[in-house]
Amino acid sequence: MRRLTTAAAALALAGAGLAGTAGVAGAAPGPVGKAASAATCSTVWGSGTKSATDSDSKPLTNIKTSQNPCYDRMVFDISGATGKLGYHVGYVDTFHQDGSGEQIPVNGGAILQVYVSAPSYDPATMKQTYAGKAGKSLPGVNVTGYKTFKDTRFGASFEGQTQVGVGVRARLPFRVLQSGDKLIVDVAHTW
Known part of the structure; x- marks a missing residue:
């Protein structure tokens, strides 16, 4: 949940024209819909056996x-x-x-x-x-x-x-x- 909240906050700042401002880690350029979709893909599964x-x-x-x-x-x-x-x-x-x-x-x-x-x-x-x-x-x-x-x-x-x-x-x-x-x-x- 925290990851989604952080991604949403970053997207909101990016939408306000602050994507290049320091401290906005994770803000992705491009349409908000595409960035939101990428944020919902989990990669925490790991690659171990x-x-x-x-x-x-x-x-x-x-x-x-x-x-x-x-x-x-x-x-x-x-x-x-x-x-x-x-x-x-x-x-x-x-x-x-x-x-x-x-x-x-x-x-x-x-x-x-x-x-x-x-x-x-x-x-x-x-x-x-x-x-x-x-x-x-x-x-x-x-x-x-x-x-x-x-x-x-x-x-x-x-x-x-x-x-x-x-x-x-x-x-x-x-x-x-x-x-x-x-x-x-x-x-x-x-x-």
Whole structure:
């Protein structure tokens, strides 16, 4: 709340022609509406590794992406999951396929590695539930024109978890959320 109040005060001073006055930190040139929108984008998520050890062990059925004003979003659909979902998300220097250790090239300024505690197959029948192929782009996902996402690669589904590499513009703040049976990874457009 304090950040919004400070931004509003800076915008009011900027609107009064005082943007160049000392002591008005954070006043941005340009239309007030655009500055106000930028002020509402949180970048306090940090870029450190985030994880949860919980696991529902239901299979992964789909991965989708979307663009938002402040971040790009990747959603892992674990249909039928009712409890907490396990994950391990963090930046890596190189993306190596889980199990084989083979390096998989990922385009972008940084690589965000995502492990979801959900296999891409049904453990009871061994039937594939998500059509990802090692080293290939995620099926049905096109990140062309995204502000932050630059590439996606399927790593593996190994020992009950699925691995994905996301090429991003730079090492930017991200958060991990759960909504029902979906695990959500948001990567901010800026710091």
